Every structure is written in C-alpha cells, then in structure tokens.
Amino acid sequence: MTPSIPIPAQWPARYGDELFRFALSRVSDTDVAEELVQETFLSALDGLATFRAEASERTWLFVILRRKIIDYYRRQARSKQVSLDEIGEGGATEADFFNPENGHWTGPQAPASWLNADAALEQQELHDILLRCQQRLPAQQGAVFAMRFVEELSAEEICQELGLSSANYWVIVHRAKLQLRRCLEKHGLGKN
Amino acid sequence: MLRLINCQNATRLLDQQPDRALPWGTRASLWLHLRYCPYCNRYAKQTVLIAEWARVAAASRASSGPTLPEAAKERMRARLAEAGA
Numbered sequence: 001m002t003p004s005i006p007i008p009a010q011w012p013a014r015y016g017d018e019l020f021r022f023a024l025s026r027v028s029d030t031d032v033a034e035e036l037v038q039e040t041f042l043s044a045l046d047g048l049a050t051f052r053a054e055a056s057e058r059t060w061l062f063v064i065l066r067r068k069i070i071d072y073y074r075r076q077a078r079s080k081q082v083s084l085d086e087i088g089e090g091g092a093t094e095a096d097f098f099n100p101e102n103g104h105w106t107g108p109q110a111p112a113s114w115l116n117a118d119a120a121l122e123q124q125e126l127h128d129i130l131l132r133c134q135q136r137l138p139a140q141q142g143a144v145f146a147m148r149f150v151e152e153l154s155a156e157e158i159c160q161e162l163g164l165s166s167a168n169y170w171v172i173v174h175r176a177k178l179q180l181r182r183c184l185e186k187h188g189l190g191k192n
Numbered sequence: 193m194l195r196l197i198n199c200q201n202a203t204r205l206l207d208q209q210p211d212r213a214l215p216w217g218t219r220a221s222l223w224l225h226l227r228y229c230p231y232c233n234r235y236a237k238q239t240v241l242i243a244e245w246a247r248v249a250a251a252s253r254a255s256s257g258p259t260l261p262e263a264a265k266e267r268m269r270a271r272l273a274e275a276g277a
Contacts, residue, residue, distance in 0.1 A: 008277035012265035020260035025253035034264050041268055045275055094200060103198030111234040114241070127249035134246070149243040150250045155211035174207045177239050184242070 006057050008045050015058060019065050026069050026150065028135065036072065040065040070151060070161065077143035077162050097178050111181065112190030125188075133183035141176040148173060197221045202232045206239055 019040060023033035043064050044051075051060055097109045105111070134142055140162075147153045147161070159169050184190075194217060197205075202225040205214060214222065226233050 008272050009269060011272065012260070012268040016260040016265050016268065020264075021257035022254045024257050025250045030258075034260070037260065037264075038268050038271060041272055042275055045272060045277055098198070098200040103200035105199050105231050110231040111238060113234060114238055123252075126245060127252060130242070130245050130249055131253075145246070149246045152247070170204065170208055174204050177207050177242060178203070180242050181235070181238050 005053065006044075006048065006051055008041065008048070011041050011044070011061070015061055018058075019061060022062070023065060023069065026146065027072060028131065032072070036065060036068045039068050043068070066151070070147065070153070073143040073147050073151075074161055077140045079139055094175065094178070097182075109182065112185055114185075114189050129184060129187045130180070133180050133187070136183060137176055137179060141172055141179070144169065144172045145176040145180070194220050194224065197225050199225075199229060199232050202226065202229065203235050203239075206232070206236050210243070 016037060019037045020033055023036040024030060027033050027036065040061060044061055047064075051057070097106065098104060099106050134145065137145060144158060144162070144164075147158045148155070153161070155166065155169055155173075158164070159166055162169075164172070202222055205218060205222045208214065226236060
C-alpha cells in the first residue's frame with residue numbers, strides 16, 4: 001500500500017526500476033535515463049510541498065519524469081537550430097520522394113504493400129527496427145515525432161514547446177513520416 | 193471546390209489529418225486522389241501504422257526493459273540525502 005506521506009529516501013528502491021525503464025524506453029541511453037530519474041527524484045524532493053496526500057506518489061513521480069523527458073526532447077530539437085529551409089539538413093527532403101515536376105512519387109520511393117507486415121516480422125523485431133529508424137532521423141524530426149506519437153502531445157503543445165510555427169511543424173512531421181516509412185520498408189516490410 | 197492534387201500534397205494532408213480538421217473541399221480532393229492512387233492509399237494506412245507502432249513499442253520497452261543498477265540507486269539515495277531527504 002502506498003503511504004500517504006512520501007519518504008524520499010525510499011524512492012530509488014521503490015520506484016527506481018519502473019521510472020528507469022520508462023525513461024530508457026524514450027531515450028535509449030542508460031546514462032541519460034539514469035540522469036532523468038535522478039533529476040526526477042531531486043525535483044520531487046524540491047516540490048514535496050506540492051504533493052497532495054490523496055494523489056499516488058508513483059503517479060506524481062511519473063508526471064515529473066514525463067516533464068523531464070519532454071524537456072529532454074526540447075533540448076534535442078534545439079541542439080541545432082534550423083530554419084524552415086534547412087529542416088531537411090542531415091535528412092531527406094520531399095524532393096527525395098516526389099518528382100519535382102509533377103509531385104508524384106518517384107518510382108523507387110512509391111510505397112510497397114505492407115499487407116503481410118505482421119507475418120513478415122516478429123513484433124519485437126518490428127519494434128527494434130522502428131526504434132533504429134527513429135534514431136536515424138535528424139534530431140529535430142526525431143524529437144517532434146516522439147513528442148507527437150510516443151508522448152502523444154498535441155500539435156499545438158509541440159509548437160509551443162519548440163517554438164515552431166504550425167507550417168514548420170507540418171513539414172517536420174511529414175518528412176519524419178516519409179523517412180520512417182522508407183526506412184521500415186528497407187528493413188523488411190513490403191518485401192513479401 | 194474540388195481540385196486535383198498530387199501525391200506530395202495528398203501525403204502532406206494525410207499527415208495533417210490527425211491534428212487538424214481539413215476543410216470540406218480539401219477533404220474531397222484528398223478522397224478523390226486516394227480513389228485512383230494506390231501508392232497514397234498505402235501511405236494512408238502505413239502512416240497510421242507507424243504512429244501506432246511507435247506508441248506500442250515504447251510502452252512495451254517501458255514494461256520489459258532492464259532494471260536500474262544497484263550502484264545507481266545508491267548514488268541517488270546519497271544525492272537525495274545530500275539534498276535534505
């Protein structure tokens with residue numbers, strides 16, 4: 001049973017594993033994940049006065065960790081400031097996928113059928129490939145993709161967090177999706 | 193007004209759809225494009241699948257990943273004690 005008064009000294013033993021797994025599921029780097037968990041505990045200790053006894057201590061710590069993860073994505077996205085024209089730097093632009101003259105798919109980039117996607121790959125394998133593909137995205141695209149589709153923030157919230165215009169946001173999301181789709185296909189989907 | 197759109201525009205709209213309600217005319221243009229373009233039809237399904245897989249994959253990692261090493265827990269306890277816990 002969760003005590004109504006938090007005991008910070010017990011947090012690492014009680015919640016450390018769960019928080020660490022959660023952080024690691026987002027950042028894929030054990031040192032960073034550990035740091036995020038430590039920052040979570042220290043912020044929680046600082047904000048102990050804001051903890052309400054009727055809330056769950058575990059839920060409260062997860063809310064703090066989630067905030068830390070979003071801050072981490074924000075730092076990632078801003079590690080290299082890019083303008084709209086430069087968004088494609090280090091990654092593909094739409095011109096790599098569509099014929100500049102008529103805007104239709106260029107032959108080799110046209111999506112193949114993924115009808116047998118589930119049969120072709122084990123779920124774990126699919127998850128691993130997707131993670132590797134996500135890690136290959138340019139930092140800003142990777143951060144926006146994770147904030148939108150893993151953390152499930154709204155487009156508005158992401159624009160606010162990252163100081164993006166909505167036009168800029170749409171370009172980033174679209175390019176991230178185009179590249180992930182191609183990367184997944186290259187690594188086993190659509191070849192059956 | 194119904195107008196013909198190309199694949200680049202169609203896929204942009206498909207990626208905007210989860211976040212904003214497209215105006216009627218734009219929706220109709222997209223619908224028309226998807227009626228005759230098998231590639232964008234595939235893209236429409238695949239872009240949804242990618243979002244779904246990303247969410248499920250992270251949730252699965254969060255429930256089955258490694259535990260926090262004991263040494264890290266000890267360091268954290270020490271930091272908390274230093275900070276007044």
